[in-house]
Amino acid sequence: MADAIKVFLKSFIRLPKGGAVFYAWVAFLLVLISFGLGSYIKQIDKGLIITAMRDQVSWGFYIANFTFLVGVAAAAVLLVIPAYIYQFKPIKEIVLFGEMVAITAVTMCILFIMVDLGQPLRILHILPKPIGMMNFPSSLLAWDVIVLNGYLVINILLVLYTLYRLSLGKEYKLSLVLPLILLSIPWAISIHTVTAFLYNGLSARPFWNASILAPRFLASAFCSGPALMLIILQLMRKFSKVEIDNKAIFKISELIAYTMGINLFLLGAEIFKEFYSGGIHKAPLEYLYFGLHGKNLLTPWMWTSLMANITAFIIFLIPKTRENFITLNIGAVLIFIGVYIEKGLGLIIPGFIPDSLGEIYEYWPTNTESIITIGIWAVGALLYTLMVKFAIPIYTGELVAENRAAAAAQRAK
């Protein structure tokens, strides 16, 4: 234990030390964060009127980002499954970094909810009695608070335990963490299901009130999270001493081919049902892909998203292109963009268009809203950078060796 603490402390002390690229990156993020913070202070002062949200479209870019990031948090579990269920060693070694993505994504989710609240100081009202008046089990938002925080805790525990074992220079004991790892799989599915049900359960919004919403949500989540992992793993390989087997990367891209295939199939099923039967509830989809009553602000975005997803699907489907790093990276970026538009703008906004009284209010985020959003993304990037920087010397065994050498030198004296 004492050794572990020593290693943790050493790594912590080294956190602010780095090369020019590291400093430039952190400074860049800090600038973005301070802009975001400035805009948030303005929002606190003036109210949410500084956003483009109104009574007709009462949730916007913040909730869209929240929804997308719940999906990204799936990254961890898609690595956990092949690593532990199928004992796929190359991926097992990098699960740690997936779990850190989950921690970051859930933290960002919480931040996006916070900036969306009209009365953020009253957030404690959501806790159970006697502090708050949590509406459990009736409100799906209460469920979401529980599952998201639970997922955060599970992943923090897993990361801390892994790092603890690594700092002792040992593999981790599977028997100890296995229950937690096994729990994390259904739990990850539950955060997506509950978040999808949050929208799905509202009969007032026909676009969300379709049983395909939760499956589609899961399918796209299992595309965007791993796509992000593909990029992060390559960056880590480039900028640190961490070695990542190509096999792991190709396995992830193979998995994406399946999930994107399912995602596109489910989208097709939804589009068929709405347009072939042709009832009034096709209005939101019509608005998305063709525009409604001449209003079509989101249409170019939705087609971009669809094209990006289809192209990426083809790239990941063909073994040659998914094992070529140029096409693989193009595919990963396309999926990230495609799912970001689809799960962000394309899922939340059309729930409100047309609104429940038939009005079409075209929503597009204001600059202030976008700056706050970018600020939160920068917080996420900073958090992840620091977590990875903290973990890498422990992960590579660099600090452990140093520690041992120091101890040996002491003994030799």
Place this chain on the structure above:
Amino acid sequence: MSNKIRSNPLGIKLNRRTFLKGAAAGITASALPFQNAEAFIGEAFLQKHFKEMTDVEIKGVIERLEKEASLEWRKEIHISAAKAKPGVKFGYGLDLSRCIGCRKCVSACVRENNQSRTPQVHWISVLRFKKGEKWLDLENSEKYYNPKEVPEKDFFYMPVQCQQCEDPPCVKVCPTQATWKEPDGIVVIDYNWCIGCRYCMAACPYGARRFNWAKPNIPQNELNAETHYLGNRPRYKGVVEKCTFCIQRTRAGKYPACVEACPVGARKFGNLLDPKSEIRYLIENKRVFRLKEDLNTEPKFYYFFTGWQV
């Protein structure tokens, strides 16, 4: 319409002018020395949920809120916490064949219920439809119209406000129980408990809920000082509000402001549990329907046709 005086919803004799008495008291309040209203922030932060407070605690909170509001608005403001009366469940009737789309109900509602003027908040939306076109799915409704004269030849109108559902989806989804249905059937909000997440707005099939995107702005001399804790007291930035059937008036035996303001008598109101009430007569003798009945929200807001046009 008959010339008989309509029986009021609770069967109480009332003086319609009593609500004006508070106006005079305002002068005294403006003499109060200016104090920083922020002195109450700590107390406001620790305030309990309305339903969790004892009567004594409610009294204390209301004293503080009245003081806060009086300081801010520089006139004396009364906040009632009148409870629902036993044996009362309010219901509303709207005669679509009479409505002429004048929206006098909207302006009466804004004044009575202290809605923000800028940004503009309306609890009632009067939808306009072109005759002969489909209308029940509301897809072709028009909210923004400004004719020289109403009614317009080619159009008909349908006002929509909170339908006071018996099974309200907004209450079901609120994560903090800041909104609930009172025993007399009115769906209310505790403006001091709402966190402003707007989940209720997503859940409402009638577009009845309004959010205070900015600090509500009301001319000081137009502020209605006779208020109810769960109703028309001045609201805060960042909380949701909605129609409460004028809880401050109806629990005192008066009609809602919109009912009184309607020049054609299209709006009816009364106690659903009283077999002799006007609303019961309408339900039993007219062909009534409720909006979006397929959603099973069981509104207590009945639309009907008397069968003749204004």
